[in-house]
Amino acid sequence: MTYTTSNTNSEQVRAFQSLDVDQQLALFWFIYTEMGESITPAAPGASTVSPPIAEGLFNQVKDLSHDEQLQLQRDLIARKNTQFAREYGAIGDTTKLLFWYLLAQGMERGTIVPMPPNYELTDAAETLFSQIKNLEFNEQITLFRDIVSPMGVDPNAVELDSETGL
Ligand code: 45D
Secondary structure, three states: OOOOOOOOOHHHHHHHHOOOHHHHHHHHHHHHHHHHHHOOOOOOOOOOOOHHHHHHHHHHHHOOOHHHHHHHHHHHHOOOOOHHHHHHHOOOHHHHHHHHHHHHHHHHHOOOOOOOOOOOOOHHHHHHHHHHHOOOHHHHHHHHHHHHOOOOOOOOOOOOOOOOOO
């Protein structure tokens, strides 16, 4: 099955991006816990996803300290120009989704920095969360792809960064 990228979710994408970085991470976590079992990464021949590439990126994160893991995720959302952000930016959208999914699973298993207990969403994030819960599964997938797609840095779309040399 293919999921086309469309503009129908663009309002929600904008709402997501207008949250501060930590709220984006927190909301994304709550979405994961909500979707839980409905995500089936093992779907045979699933679209254009590349599991080895997602796992390669995930393993890089797994080996970092918890503080570094959190910083790396914040940097991806903030599109900070790092080596990792460029690797992320070079992969396909569905593979990006799988990478985030692996991170969320790592949080459950304790290999990735967990959510602090009792962390609360702002009203804006809560509102968006309710809207997302009301979307059809396919609409949710499309929305998440549109959210994770522009994270990181597309290595083909930026000039050399004088600060980082990347
Ligand atoms: O201290 O076609 C805060 C595939 C506060 C298969 C924090 C798929 C401060 C192929 C920032 C909150 C499976 C790929 C800490 C399709 C603080 C295919 C930390 C579908 C510690 C369609 C917060 C895949 C953190 C799908 C660390 C639907 C938050 C995948 C981290 C969906 C949050 C994936 C994370 C989802 C959330 C992943 C990592 C919803 C990940 C969500």
